[in-house]
Amino acid sequence: MNVYDAFLNRMHFLFEEFDNIYISFSGGKDSGLLLNLVLDYRDQYYPERTLGVFHQDFEAQYSMTTEYVERTFERIKDKVESFWVCLPMATRTALSSYEMYWYPWDDTKKEIWVREMPQKEYVINLENNRITTYRYRMHQEDLAKQFGRWYRNIHNGGKTVCLLGMRADESLQRYSGFLNKKYGYKDTCWISKQFKDVWCASPLYDWTINDVWHANYLFNYDYNHLYDLYYMAGLKPSQMRVASPFNDYAKDALNLYRVIDPEIWSKLVGRVQGANFAAIYGKTKAMGYRNIFLPEGHTWKTYTMFLLDTLPKRLQNNYIKKFNTSIRFWHETGGGLDEAVIQELLEQGYHIRRNGVSNYTLNKKSRIIFEGKIPDHTDDIKSTRDIPSWKRMCYCILKHDHICRFMGFGMTRQQQKRLDAIRSKYKSIEELNYEV
Numbered sequence: 001m002n003v004y005d006a007f008l009n010r011m012h013f014l015f016e017e018f019d020n021i022y023i024s025f026s027g028g029k030d031s032g033l034l035l036n037l038v039l040d041y042r043d044q045y046y047p048e049r050t051l052g053v054f055h056q057d058f059e060a061q062y063s064m065t066t067e068y069v070e071r072t073f074e075r076i077k078d079k080v081e082s083f084w085v086c087l088p089m090a091t092r093t094a095l096s097s098y099e100m101y102w103y104p105w106d107d108t109k110k111e112i113w114v115r116e117m118p119q120k121e122y123v124i125n126l127e128n129n130r131i132t133t134y135r136y137r138m139h140q141e142d143l144a145k146q147f148g149r150w151y152r153n154i155h156n157g158g159k160t161v162c163l164l165g166m167r168a169d170e171s172l173q174r175y176s177g178f179l180n181k182k183y184g185y186k187d188t189c190w191i192s193k194q195f196k197d198v199w200c201a202s203p204l205y206d207w208t209i210n211d212v213w214h215a216n217y218l219f220n221y222d223y224n225h226l227y228d229l230y231y232m233a234g235l236k237p238s239q240m241r242v243a244s245p246f247n248d249y250a251k252d253a254l255n256l257y258r259v260i261d262p263e264i265w266s267k268l269v270g271r272v273q274g275a276n277f278a279a280i281y282g283k284t285k286a287m288g289y290r291n292i293f294l295p296e297g298h299t300w301k302t303y304t305m306f307l308l309d310t311l312p313k314r315l316q317n318n319y320i321k322k323f324n325t326s327i328r329f330w331h332e333t334g335g336g337l338d339e340a341v342i343q344e345l346l347e348q349g350y351h352i353r354r355n356g357v358s359n360y361t362l363n364k365k366s367r368i369i370f371e372g373k374i375p376d377h378t379d380d381i382k383s384t385r386d387i388p389s390w391k392r393m394c395y396c397i398l399k400h401d402h403i404c405r406f407m408g409f410g411m412t413r414q415q416q417k418r419l420d421a422i423r424s425k426y427k428s429i430e431e432l433n434y435e436v
Contacts, residue, residue, distance in 0.1 A: 003204075003206055003207050003208075003211050004211075004215065006206065007037065007203055007204065007207075008041065010190070010201075010203040011037075011038065011041045011045075011203065012045070013188075014161060014163075014201060014203070015041075015042075015045070015046050015049065017159065017161075017185075017186075018158075018159045018160065018161040018199070019155070019157075019158030019159050019160065020050075020052070020151060020152060020155045020158055020159070020160040020161070021038075021049070021051055021052070021160075021161055021163065022051060022052030022053060022054055022081070022083075022148075022151055022160075022161075022162055022163070023035050023038055023051065023052070023053050023054070023162075023163045024054050024055075024056070024144070024162055024163065024164050024165070025053050025054065025055050025069070025072070026055070026056070026165070026242065027055070027061070027065045027066075027068055027069045027072075027224055027242055028165065028224065028241070028242040029212055029213070029216070029223060029224065029227060029240075029242075030165030030166070030167060030204060030212060031164070031165035032068070032072070032165075032221070032222075032223055032224060033165065033204070033212050033215055033216060033221065033223075034163060034164075034165040034203070034204055035053065035072070035076075036219065036221045036222075037215070037219075038051065038163060039051065039076065039079065039080070040219070043079075050080075050081060051079075051080045051081070052080060052081040052082075052083065052151055053073070053076065053080045053081070053082055053083065054083045054085065054144075054147055054151075054162070055069055055073070055083065055084045055085065056085050056089075056140065056143065056144055056147075057069075057084060057085060057086045057104070057105070057118070058091060058104045058140075059086070059104035059105050059113060059114050059115065060104065060114040060245055060264075060267075060268055060271060061114075061242065061245070061264075062226050062242065062257070062260065062261050062264060063115075063261050063263070063264055064224060064225055064226040064229070064261075065224055065226055065242050066115065066118075068222075068223070068224040068225070068226070069084070070118065070120070071222065072222065073120065073122060075222075077122060082122035083122060083124060083147070084118060084120060084122050084123045084124065085124045085131070085143070085147065086104075086105045086117060086118065086123055086124065086125045087105060087124065087125060087126060087129060087131070087134060087143065088103050088104065088105050088106050088107060088126070088136065088137050089103065089104060089105075089137060089138055089139065089140045089143045090103060090137055090138065090139045090140065091103065091104055091140045092140075092402065092403070100314070100315060100318065100402050102271070103137055105117070105125065105126075107126055112267070112271055113267075113271075114264060114267040114268060114271055115264070115267070131146070131147060131150050132150060132153070133146035133147070133149050133150040133153075134146060134147075134150075144162075145194050145195070145198075147162075148160060148162050148194055148195070148198045148200075149194075149195050149198055152197060152198055157197065158197065159197050159199070160197060160198050160199070161191070161198075161199045161200065161201050162194075162198075162199070162200045162201070163200075163201050163202075163203060164200055164201065164202045165202075165204055166202040166204070166205060167202075167204055167205060167206075167207050167208070167209075167212075168205050168206060169207075169208055169209070170238075178190060178202070178205050185199055185201075188201075189205075190202045190203060190205045209237045209238070224242060226242060226260075227240055229260050230256075233256060233260070235256075245257060245268060299376050299390070300376045300377050300389065300390035300391040300393075300394050301376055301390040303390075303394055304323075304390050304393050304394045304397065307394065307397045307398070308320065308397070311397075315402070318402060319393075319396065319397060319402075319404070322396075322404040322407070322409060323393050323404075326388060326393075326404070326407055326408075326409075327374055327388065330369065330370045330374065330388045331369060331370060331371075331374075332369070333355065333367065333369070334354075334355040334356075334358075334367035334368045334369040334370075335358065335367065335368060335386065335387075335408075336357070336358025336364075336365035336366065336367055336368075337365055337366065337367075337368045337384070337386075337387070338365060338383070338384070339365075339366070340383055341381070341383045341384050341387070342354075342366060342368060344381055344382070344383050345368070345381065345387070348380050348381065350370070350375065351370065351371040351372045352368050352369060352370055352371065353368070353369050353371060354366050354367065354368060354369075355367040355368070355369045370388060374388050374389065374390060375387075375388070375389045375390070376389065376390050376391065377389050377390065377391040378391070379391075386408060388407075392406060392407050393407065
């Protein structure tokens, strides 16, 4: 079965199983294709069904993306329930050592908005907000999830599903998410639960990037022509993103704004601290993307401590919590490693021991615990970088990697809230003080 036929089967399953269906439309190639495919399927097989379209607007984006979103909403406004959401929300930024978040559509900073508020009847902002589950400046992930709860409520309940244009081949993290999903709806790996009677589905999860563009060509669908400019600029398909320019994934291409959309670029510089710096130095040592040389007289541990001391307290505590969690993990639980890596560690004299097997790795790899101090660096280990060291922690600070993805973190905000609650309860026995 090809991926298109598989998609049609999934659509039949969704339309039969769920009472309310809406599509999350970002303005990118995947969500744009998904929107067009779902509308065509609905019109042919379930013409009486109502569909919703949800667009979460992050204010700072290419003009071509805004034009495509507006063009699409105008084309489909009589066929769907349209929700173009422009509400203040906390959005993570990877550009600054002093800001973890910036706030699109911040009502206290209207004078420096990257672009004017869209003026359409389906636009939702603070002046006409009717999303009762919205909280002022809530996190962007929470806003997306709470919209689903609200959408269910306005349709008098019933099983509700949000359709996402997520694909497994976009990243190893997404592939692993689909592969390891244990609680999919009726044994599906591409449907996950959000709240009671609210689900998310990724019916394009097994499509490749070639499948996406092939479908756009075959069905002659409209798409965001920013991708044409990306292509002419020499970007690889994997580098062509329309996400917020300030997040972890988009900052590498931030400098393209100066060439492709200079008017928007001039406003980006004044909107978020570090935008200009990241555009100029995004792939240099200044941003931690080339080899970093240790300052004379420092170990990687002392250099990490020095960098922590230079940060605002909030960011400092964020890194310390992550580092403490990682070190406790490698001391008490251990990570799954290949036998070849374990042998190399032993040959290089690392003090390690086995601690059962890891259920989070294929082939049930042995869990390895580090006894004694965490290594300052592991430059002598050539077979992997997925082992703990102070150098990896230092890199996270230098990269402005607030989530510590470089160390393998992928913690959700809900998990972080739970962890913070536990730490608050037992803070009398918690010792940060850099003594991890």
